[in-house]
Amino acid sequence: MNLSRHQYSLRRVGRPFTKDYRAYFERNADRIAISPFHDIPLYHDEAEHVFNMVVEVPRWTNAKFEISRSKSMNPITQDILDDNPRFTRSCFPYKGYIWNYGALPQTWEDPHYTNPDTDAKGDNDPIDACEIGRAIANTGDVKQVKILGILGLLDEGETDWKLVVIDVTDPLADKLHDIGDVEKHMPGLLDATRDWFRIYMVPDGYPPNEYALEGKFMNKEYAMKVINECSEAWRKLVDGKVEKGDISLHNTTLEGTPGKLDPRDVALPPDENLSPAPVPQELDEWFYVDREGLDDDRRLVHGDSLCIALELR
Incomplete structure (x- = not known):
């Protein structure tokens, strides 16, 4: 099984952490532009059950990069919140995202379909994946991963599945075959993952997220059905x-x-690889969310504030 890590390259336009940033994909074998949503295969090796995963947000970082649904060739862009580039706040004890976060190509959570297990329609995006290996990835990396399980998040009333996967070259990959193995070899990670997705939008004024299936992590077989x-x-x-x-x-x-285009008609801009723009100072803060207060009419510590923040040290 060929696990080449260099099948794709990026053409980066604009400064990271701005609304103008775009990261376009091209295939190295023939230098043609491709869509990470549609052109990268779901399977790297179907016989061995190895999937491709497009990394959007590296572990320990806060910038909410994502595959753009609407832009031609679906470049990676930074999500926008209140007309500004979106950064996910760090909720104690987590610093940014706690895994390499991204999506499986050639998948779509259909917004027209109500899943009987979640009683909610899909969120209109490729299916999300949390890669739990030890190496910190880069935005735009295409990893080869194995599926371990899945969590059913309900995000603003929409089904938003979260796969748990691991890079097949990770030292732990040979020991992790299903969701129970994650708890055995990485104790606490699943609980932290459930907690993170529940509270991560609270500092931005949103209510805590809810879960389908009683918040249980479902096994690999169930995850494969969803995929x-x-x-x-x-x-x-x-x-x-x-x-x-x-x-x-x-x-x-x-x-x-x-949507098929002649590759000769798709001219990607040159790679600028510009330095990132300055980021908001509050990204150096930890937000302390009172979990018990969330279940009591969202009353949190320190009066009516949603949370308190202290500078990260």
């Missing part, structure tokens, strides 16, 4: 069989699809 459903939904999307909404279907490899 297959999202893969089938993506296939209908890219084939033009369902309403696409604001999603760009542009691709350069999927023959016969409505």
Whole structure:
């Protein structure tokens, strides 16, 4: 099984941490532009159950990068909140994201479909993945991962699955085969993951998230069922069989699809690789969220404030 880490390169336009930043993908074998949503295969090796994962947010970082649904060729951009680049706050004891966070290509959580297990429609994005290996990735890396389990988050009333995966080259990969192995070899990580997703939007004034399936991490078999459903939904999307909404279907490899472009007609801008813009000072703060207060009409520590913040030391 070839696990080349250098199949794809990025063309980065604009300064990171600004609304103008774009990271476009190209395939190194023939230097053609590709969409990380549509052109990168779901499977790296289907026989060995090895999947591709596009990293959006490296572990311990706060900038909320994501594959753009709407822009042509689906570059990675920074999410926008209140007309500003979005940064996820650090809620004690976590510093930014606690895993390499990203998505599986060629999947789609269908917003037209109500999942019977969650009683909610999909969130209109590729399925999210938390890669729990030891190495810190970079935005735009394409990792080869194995599936371990899944958590059913309800984000503003939408189904927002969170896969738990590990890089197949990680030293622990040979010991982790299902969700129970994660608790055995990485005790506390699953509880921290559930807690993180529950509270991470609270400092921005949002209520805590809720969970489907009683907040239980489901096993690999269940996760594979969800992935297959999202893969089938993506296939209908890219084939033009369902309403696409604001999603760009542009691709350069999927023959016969409505969004197929001639690679010769897709000219990516040169890679600028500019230095990042300054980030907000509050990213150096820890926000202390009273978990018990969240269950009591969202009354948190220190009166009516949503949380208190102290500078990270």
